Amino acid sequence: MPSARRLDALLDQLRDRGVRVTAARRAVLAELLDAGHDHIGVEELAARVRRRTPTIHLSTVYRTVDALRESGILRAARLGDQPVAYHLAGDAHHHAVCRSCGATVEFPDTDLDDLRDRLADRHGFAADPEHLTVSGRCRRCVGRGVDSPGTAPGHHR
Amino acid sequence: MPSARRLDALLDQLRDRGVRVTAARRAVLAELLDAGHDHIGVEELAARVRRRTPTIHLSTVYRTVDALRESGILRAARLGDQPVAYHLAGDAHHHAVCRSCGATVEFPDTDLDDLRDRLADRHGFAADPEHLTVSGRCRRCVGRGVDSPGTAPGHHR
DNA sequence: TCCAACCTGCGATTAGTTCGCAGAAAGGAC
DNA sequence: GTCCTTTCTGCGAACTAATCGCAGGTTGGA
Numbered sequence: 001m002p003s004a005r006r007l008d009a010l011l012d013q014l015r016d017r018g019v020r021v022t023a024a025r026r027a028v029l030a031e032l033l034d035a036g037h038d039h040i041g042v043e044e045l046a047a048r049v050r051r052r053t054p055t056i057h058l059s060t061v062y063r064t065v066d067a068l069r070e071s072g073i074l075r076a077a078r079l080g081d082q083p084v085a086y087h088l089a090g091d092a093h094h095h096a097v098c099r100s101c102g103a104t105v106e107f108p109d110t111d112l113d114d115l116r117d118r119l120a121d122r123h124g125f126a127a128d129p130e131h132l133t134v135s136g137r138c139r140r141c142v143g144r145g146v147d148s149p150g151t152a153p154g155h156h157r
Numbered sequence: 158m159p160s161a162r163r164l165d166a167l168l169d170q171l172r173d174r175g176v177r178v179t180a181a182r183r184a185v186l187a188e189l190l191d192a193g194h195d196h197i198g199v200e201e202l203a204a205r206v207r208r209r210t211p212t213i214h215l216s217t218v219y220r221t222v223d224a225l226r227e228s229g230i231l232r233a234a235r236l237g238d239q240p241v242a243y244h245l246a247g248d249a250h251h252h253a254v255c256r257s258c259g260a261t262v263e264f265p266d267t268d269l270d271d272l273r274d275r276l277a278d279r280h281g282f283a284a285d286p287e288h289l290t291v292s293g294r295c296r297r298c299v300g301r302g303v304d305s306p307g308t309a310p311g312h313h314r
Numbered sequence: 315t316c317c318a319a320c321c322t323g324c325g326a327t328t329a330g331t332t333c334g335c336a337g338a339a340a341g342g343a344c
Numbered sequence: 345g346t347c348c349t350t351t352c353t354g355c356g357a358a359c360t361a362a363t364c365g366c367a368g369g370t371t372g373g374a
Contacts, residue, residue, distance in 0.1 A: 019351090020339085059355080059356090060352085084330090096276055107276060115268055119293070125294070178371080178372095179371075212323075213323085217323070221322095224321095
């Protein structure tokens with residue numbers, strides 16, 4: 001599906017929900033479509049939006065992503081201690097972030113099926129995480145023996 | 158183990174790591190021991206510490222929990238969009254938080270075994286999350302049909 | 315007892331995000 | 345198209361959680 005078409009589809013989705021379609025929302029969605037699979041923070045998103053429409057205010061972008069998220073069009077992901085980043089809902093996935101080097105790995109939502117079952121069986125809890133960030137150590141850092149648990153303390157920033 | 162004894166054990170653990178034992182650290186640990194299984198935010202922790210030792214500054218409590226966390230004595234948990242809360246490392250567990258009513262459910266670290274295996278097999282990633290928060294809807298809210306996905310939008314604050 | 319390294323009180327500062335307001339624009343009704 | 349209500353936006357100020365720099369105080373090994 002061409003990107004302009006996808007944009008229209010998303011905008012229709014908004015209208016169907018009774019959420020208004022405005023220049024800011026169009027612009028934000030266009031940028032996110034453009035960004036493909038990348039996750040973008042609000043500040044960066046505002047910068048990109050302003051390249052084409054300089055009048056759009058940062059606080060509007062905050063409100064916009066919030067509205068789009070509530071409509072289920074966007075997902076919010078907080079990786080490590082970085083600011084929240086957004087991406088189109090599309091394929092549900094989550095992240096594993098290396099505590100030593102910050103590298104990230106994506107994994108599909110289906111990897112949570114077992115956990116989901118357990119929570120449902122045991123607590124009747126319907127897990128439906130918008131986004132999950134699992135910390136640990138990536139292959140490279142495990143191999144290097146970097147900062148294994150139980151080692152002398154050190155800062156991780 | 159009596160609580161005073163446990164405190165000493167934790168302090169020894171600090172000394173063994175070459176981290177100094179100070180009044181602030183003693184006080185913070187004492188409060189967390191006292192809190193039992195509860196998770197406490199920094200602000201609240203500082204308030205409690207000050208009831209006995211009014212001179213201890215908020216920023217010191219921030220630095221203290223950080224030091225204790227790095228020594229593996231504390232764990233940090235961010236539930237929903239609330240400020241980070243701390244608890245003694247003890248039994249590793251995680252939380253499921255209801256997106257509708259905010260109720261929380263604890264689940265053991267072992268519930269992540271399947272996910273851990275998948276991440277290890279597929280990416281060589283050694284997941285060792287200090288804390289995980291899974292969102293979804295709790296039994297009660299699922300039963301009530303509150304805010305099921307695909308429903309008209311609404312605020313969740 | 316001494317001393318270097320470390321920790322703390324304090325206030326200022328930052329980063330990220332939210333808010334209140336008055337005016338602008340969307341979109342349904344006519 | 346025109347009107348009108350509701351919703352959205354620009355703007356700056358405000359707020360919250362957390363961090364930092366500094367100067368003085370404390371810790372614990374030598």
